[in-house]
Amino acid sequence: MSDTWTDRLSEYIDGTLAKTERGALEAHLADCEACRTTLDELRRVVARARALDDRPPASDLWPAIAEQIGVSSGAHRVVSLAAHRTRRRVTFTVPQLAAAAALLLLLGSGGAYLALHRPPAGAIAQRGDLTVSPVGWVEKTSSRYDAAVAELQSALEQGRASGRLDSATVRVLTQSLVTIDSAIVQARRALAADPGSAYLNQHLADTMRRKLELLRRASALAPART
């Protein structure tokens, strides 16, 4: 059964009817059992839709995705992170590069300090152009790293205050630093819960090194663009 109000029931459920129409419809519902029944059914449809479960695919799609994007899907993918990283070129916007380069100049020693304080040669395994850190290196260098980050942030403030970095550039750089630092904080939390984990040590070192790599790239590329 249908009447002039039936087609407005969904709007009533969704709360999009005007106040006057809502009042008129409610008055109609009081006298129309058919509309009350339809309204109840429509509400059940909405409730069912909201309760639908998300189901994963029947088969794992990750191996095919990993192949398409050029990363390993095997059990040993963790230990080849650096190799994966080099397969996907990291790109940055010109403002990011310019800002990072300017900060490097202001810092003087911030990023270079880390570059000069690598783990002992005997404990280092080379992976492409990156250096793999042994377990424990993170603990030994984290305080120096924190100091360098603090110096970097201080320089950022100086650059902003002096006007050498425009606000848009500072915003982009700040956001990038926050994102990377968030990854570092998370890795440190995990490491605190499991200090002996070789993977977590590696993970944290890689993340810290990623930030350093950004600064190195900026240092090498930005002067030519500015």
Added chain:
Amino acid sequence: MELTSPGAATLRRDPDQATGGGGTGDAETADVALAASGDGSAFERLYRTHVARVHSLARRMINPDVADDVTQDVFVRAWTKLGTFRGEAAFGTWLHRLAINVILARRTTLGTERGRYYDAENALDALPGRPMVHDLSLDFQQAIGRLPDGAREVFVLHDVEGYKHEEIADMLGIVPGTSKSQLHHARMALRKHLE
């Protein structure tokens, strides 16, 4: 197709708050940052977290037969576009909108434009009469799949995913009034398959 962020606050089923399917705040933020710099393991973790939601969206929006292929496409595109993710919305919200864009583009490729609008009062009559009693939700989902394309898309986006009519109209290139009308027709048809 430009990727824009939906009104995250309007999503009833925010992908980062969905039970068992959402990210975990800082950990996910960290994984996004790592994945954006080329970390495949971090991206796999993001995949594991969100694949059920993306696959379910594809299954309901377009066709179960191509859901696997569409889901792969979504994650491959997400990998290539991670550099454009600026964190204005949650990663799950960004990925969800990317998935919708991929699905809508695929819909055109598959030539499913025909019969988009609800033009048959009894479009679901061909469905089996009574559902299997042990899996009512599956029958309801089958009924969703039998809706005309336009009505199905509006129903899924509004009632399942929680988008507003204005957002849906923008995605589908229709006016909000059409979205409301299609939604009502879809609901009216589906009430026959509640149990």
